[in-house]
Amino acid sequence: MAGPELLLDSSIRLWVVLPIVFITFIVGVLRHYVTQLLHNEKKVDLQQVSDSQVLLRSRILRENGKYLPKQSFAMRKHYFNNPETGFFKKVKRKVIPKNPMTDTSMLTDMMKGNLTNVLPMILIGGWINWAFSGFVTTKVPFPLTLRFKPMLQRGIELLSLDASWVSSASWYFLNVFGLRSMYTLILGQDNAADQSRIMQDQMTGAAMAMPPDPNKAFKSEWEALEIVEHRWALENVEEELMCQDLNFRGLFS
Amino acid sequence: MSSISELYDVSWEEMRDKLRKWREENYRNSEQIVDVGEELINEHASKLGDDIWIIYEQVMIAALDCSRDDLAWSCLQELKRQFPDSHRVKRLAGMRLEALERYEDANKLYDSILQDDPTNTAARKRKISILRAQGKSSEAIRELNEYLEQFVGDQEAWHELSELYINEHDYAKAAFCLEELMMTNPHNHLYCEQYAEVKYTQGGLENLELARKYFAQALKLNNRNMRALFGLYMSASHIAASPKVSAKVKKDNVKYAAWATSQISRAYQMAGRGKKENKCSVKAVEEMLESMQITMS
Numbered sequence: 001m002a003g004p005e006l007l008l009d010s011s012i013r014l015w016v017v018l019p020i021v022f023i024t025f026i027v028g029v030l031r032h033y034v035t036q037l038l039h040n041e042k043k044v045d046l047q048q049v050s051d052s053q054v055l056l057r058s059r060i061l062r063e064n065g066k067y068l069p070k071q072s073f074a075m076r077k078h079y080f081n082n083p084e085t086g087f088f089k090k091v092k093r094k095v096i097p098k099n100p101m102t103d104t105s106m107l108t109d110m111m112k113g114n115l116t117n118v119l120p121m122i123l124i125g126g127w128i129n130w131a132f133s134g135f136v137t138t139k140v141p142f143p144l145t146l147r148f149k150p151m152l153q154r155g156i157e158l159l160s161l162d163a164s165w166v167s168s169a170s171w172y173f174l175n176v177f178g179l180r181s182m183y184t185l186i187l188g189q190d191n192a193a194d195q196s197r198i199m200q201d202q203m204t205g206a207a208m209a210m211p212p213d214p215n216k217a218f219k220s221e222w223e224a225l226e227i228v229e230h231r232w233a234l235e236n237v238e239e240e241l242m243c244q245d246l247n248f249r250g251l252f253s
Numbered sequence: 254m255s256s257i258s259e260l261y262d263v264s265w266e267e268m269r270d271k272l273r274k275w276r277e278e279n280y281r282n283s284e285q286i287v288d289v290g291e292e293l294i295n296e297h298a299s300k301l302g303d304d305i306w307i308i309y310e311q312v313m314i315a316a317l318d319c320s321r322d323d324l325a326w327s328c329l330q331e332l333k334r335q336f337p338d339s340h341r342v343k344r345l346a347g348m349r350l351e352a353l354e355r356y357e358d359a360n361k362l363y364d365s366i367l368q369d370d371p372t373n374t375a376a377r378k379r380k381i382s383i384l385r386a387q388g389k390s391s392e393a394i395r396e397l398n399e400y401l402e403q404f405v406g407d408q409e410a411w412h413e414l415s416e417l418y419i420n421e422h423d424y425a426k427a428a429f430c431l432e433e434l435m436m437t438n439p440h441n442h443l444y445c446e447q448y449a450e451v452k453y454t455q456g457g458l459e460n461l462e463l464a465r466k467y468f469a470q471a472l473k474l475n476n477r478n479m480r481a482l483f484g485l486y487m488s489a490s491h492i493a494a495s496p497k498v499s500a501k502v503k504k505d506n507v508k509y510a511a512w513a514t515s516q517i518s519r520a521y522q523m524a525g526r527g528k529k530e531n532k533c534s535v536k537a538v539e540e541m542l543e544s545m546q547i548t549m550s
Contacts (some may be wrong), residue, residue: 053406067439072432237469246476252524
């Protein structure tokens, strides 16, 4: 049953909808610059860099080893996988599990992240709720079920009102996520105002250059390298080459 | 002295784009860079905006190549003023000291960078180049080996090490370095060809066969690599002329060598098309191929 079409005062558009957009945008830009000011360089550990390069080399050996002579491939595989002296067997890294509560650097990072992202959102959301409450702001263009009413219509106690009519708080949240692409346009990729990406990062956990446990990475790489066979790609290269004349186009001008 | 923009009738944007192309493709045409860059810096500095810093770096390195100490010094001053604590600028200062042959001071500078940041690869590589410039190749080799133990993925370093080993005539180790490069860049015909050349130089039947295979691979990757074509001919005829091979191997190699000869003649004929000297050059090539034939001793 479609509700009666409401006609909203046009001053709502002027004094509510547009100001919320501007406020959200400007706060986002400010957040970006504040994050840049508070940001400190992550110190890279030499050991980690070295380990990640070794793993990369082993992976390349697995993929492109067929271009090397058999002897060279065997030599490198032996270097990595030999039961007594192989790199992956011999090298065990001391892994200190990084407890977020006690590790100071991660703690400060988390605090800074919280401060710059969550705090403004709560403050502004609360202010908007207080300042712009009690009236309907806008209508979302698609029909919603009644379940959404208490969420989207804070402050408006009308039982028969269609759930598509929402309050200013929900318009604010819509803006927070919607202006993401605007930030990319103006501040360039990888900007700190992109809140949803930050929330995604927090959910997937700390993903640094190296997995926190190099020993596990070594073990899986060892297994992968064990099963690789050497199939020389150059076995019949002369026959393949000589079945047709060479193409000298472009050699002489 | 007319300026570049008048001589070649190019605008400052074109000059800037040219510099960017040279920077990205790692060209080493230092004199050109100095000419173009100097004019850009002196005439159009305000229009370049933030690009000017990387142009300062590029022009400074080119100026060191051309012995233009004045230009290098002024670029360095500008960069130092803008980025006072930067390791990158410190490295440039060290390079200038190297150009003045003040190796002790340069070494001290690089050591201070490394103390601050042990993972800084640029400073370590500059220290190794100092050793090379001073002619201490065995120390340079040792340092480079240590560097590569920690940073196995640095391809520039592997190539440098292979060059050092070739100079020391340690071909087995040079081959190892080139294998690393071939592994990471399987489609680069130049690495295949260099590897084949090292194997050919090492000599011995097995190495010659490997050399022939890798010359063929280089040709397959790039049909126009004449050096690989000649290498294929040489290695095939060398194997065919060796007394220790079986008849089948000999027959195969003679076939390969004949094919290579025909391709070489074809190439020279195409090169001389429409030119008067065509007949002479083709004959010269044939004579050369005959004289290069390895005779059984």
